[in-house]
Amino acid sequence: MFEYRNGELYAEGVRVADIAEDVGTPVYVYSKAHFESQFSRFDSAFSREHVISFAIKANSNLAVIGVFAKLGAGADIVSRGELFKALKAGVDPSKIVFSGVAKRDDEIEYALVNDIMMINVESEDELNAVDRVAKRLNKKARIALRVNPDVDPKTHPYISTGLKKNKFGVPYDEAYDLYLKAKELKNIDVYGVQFHIGSQLLDTTPIYDASKRIADLMRRLMDKGLEFRVVDVGGGVGIVYDEKTEKEPDVNLYAKQIEEAFEGFDIKLVLEPGRFLVGNGGILISRVIYHKTNGQKSFLIVDAGMNDLLRPSLYNAYHKIAPLKESSLGVIKCDIVGPICETGDFFARDYQIDDVPNGECIAVFSAGAYGFTMASNYNSRPRPAEVLVEGDRYRIVREREMLEDLIKGEYL
Numbered sequence: 499m500f501e502y503r504n505g506e507l508y509a510e511g512v513r514v515a516d517i518a519e520d521v522g523t524p525v526y527v528y529s530k531a532h533f534e535s536q537f538s539r540f541d542s543a544f545s546r547e548h549v550i551s552f553a554i555k556a557n558s559n560l561a562v563i564g565v566f567a568k569l570g571a572g573a574d575i576v577s578r579g580e581l582f583k584a585l586k587a588g589v590d591p592s593k594i595v596f597s598g599v600a601k602r603d604d605e606i607e608y609a610l611v612n613d614i615m616m617i618n619v620e621s622e623d624e625l626n627a628v629d630r631v632a633k634r635l636n637k638k639a640r641i642a643l644r645v646n647p648d649v650d651p652k653t654h655p656y657i658s659t660g661l662k663k664n665k666f667g668v669p670y671d672e673a674y675d676l677y678l679k680a681k682e683l684k685n686i687d688v689y690g691v692q693f694h695i696g697s698q699l700l701d702t703t704p705i706y707d708a709s710k711r712i713a714d715l716m717r718r719l720m721d722k723g724l725e726f727r728v729v730d731v732g733g734g735v736g737i738v739y740d741e742k743t744e745k746e747p748d749v750n751l752y753a754k755q756i757e758e759a760f761e762g763f764d765i766k767l768v769l770e771p772g773r774f775l776v777g778n779g780g781i782l783i784s785r786v787i788y789h790k791t792n793g794q795k796s797f798l799i800v801d802a803g804m805n806d807l808l809r810p811s812l813y814n815a816y817h818k819i820a821p822l823k824e825s826s827l828g829v830i831k832c833d834i835v836g837p838i839c840e841t842g843d844f845f846a847r848d849y850q851i852d853d854v855p856n857g858e859c860i861a862v863f864s865a866g867a868y869g870f871t872m873a874s875n876y877n878s879r880p881r882p883a884e885v886l887v888e889g890d891r892y893r894i895v896r897e898r899e900m901l902e903d904l905i906k907g908e909y910l
């Protein structure tokens with residue numbers, strides 16, 4: 499939904515340079531049509547009953563959550579704040595699942611009061627906490643255990659979550675006993691099983707392997723009288739950041755493998771895609787401030803920084819970057835960096851790009867997931883605006899922060 503026409507970048511029917519002019523930079527630009535088409539591709543890959551609970555930590559703008567809520571999606575949340583936003587955006591509570599490695603009592607209470615689908619419990623301590631809070635509220639809490647299946651997702655170590663050495667989930671070998679214990683707790687309703695092994699998976703085989711391990715665990719537990727109503731297979735389906743080296747995973751194969759692993763089980767599937775739904779539906783637009791050369795090295799210094807888009811600094815992640823306007827200035831090799839006082843403040847290193855004059859803009863592609871949601875005010879920089887494009891119109895869905903926002907709630 500982002501493409502060049504007559505040498506200029508368009509988001510659907512809107513010239514991106516017009517947005518940069520009107521709204522200023524840096525600015526995140528999202529394509530509603532891309533979100534909708536990704537949702538529909540994912541949704542139609544499955545043939546059995548399922549709920550798509552959008553992992554809103556990938557992009558929690560109210561309008562973006564709202565696009566998916568309208569399509570019938572639920573939400574995968576990881577905090578009280580995300581539950582608040584999901585409810586505000588109109589997500590049906592019965593399609594909300596609560597993930598995260600350590601939920602506080604107040605978060606558990608907020609989830610129970612709002613009667614969400616289920617809480618994904620990650621340890622025995624947490625199971626006891628959910629039981630205790632549910633008892634106080636005179637409720638029965640629907641839960642799944644997040645089981646750590648100990649399979650290698652073959653992705654970046656920082657976004658790998660399903661190995662024994664990771665902090666996430668209940669170890670596979672302990673899950674059996676903990677389920678038996680959960681069954682005995684008065685205020686716990688054992689509702690499902692969940693796992694999530696990592697993010698940006700380009701090969702879905704590890705999810706298939708994990709599914710088979712989970713199905714085996716379920717069979718053994720069903721022999722003991724447990725009844726499962728949902729299986730939540732997490733998220734993690736990857737996207738293409740770099741066309742030269744990456745290939746998009748086959749979502750139809752992914753769906754087929756999961757359905758095969760859980761064939762014969764009378765359950766509903768829950769899916770928690772985040773990045774897949776939004777990643778390539780967003781770009782970050784930034785203006786070139788200066789060119790600079792230090793000895794051998796050339797720098798393109800732009801007005802967005804690691805506080806606006808953290809992924810390159812945090813994961814050494816690759817993002818394609820290109821000028822909004824195709825230029826004839828020739829290719830330069832440079833580091834594309836922000837103005838932040840950190841050596842780690844870069845978007846690309848030794849990158850070949852058509853030269854962009856000072857004052858003109860670049861687009862950082864594939865910034866729709868874990869972009870704005872990871873933005874901060876580091877260096878006292880107001881966070882960027884967010885814009886949603888729909889056809890040949892666009893609207894601001896989050897105002898650019900102002901200087902006053904930087905001191906909101908602070909006292910001298």
Ligand SMILES: *Cc1c(COP(=O)(O)O)cnc(C)c1O
Binds near residue numbers: 733771
């Ligand atoms: C982050 C996360 C997701 C979404 O991951 P993606 O790679 O964005 O699809 C889903 N479920 C859980 C539990 C998560 O922590």
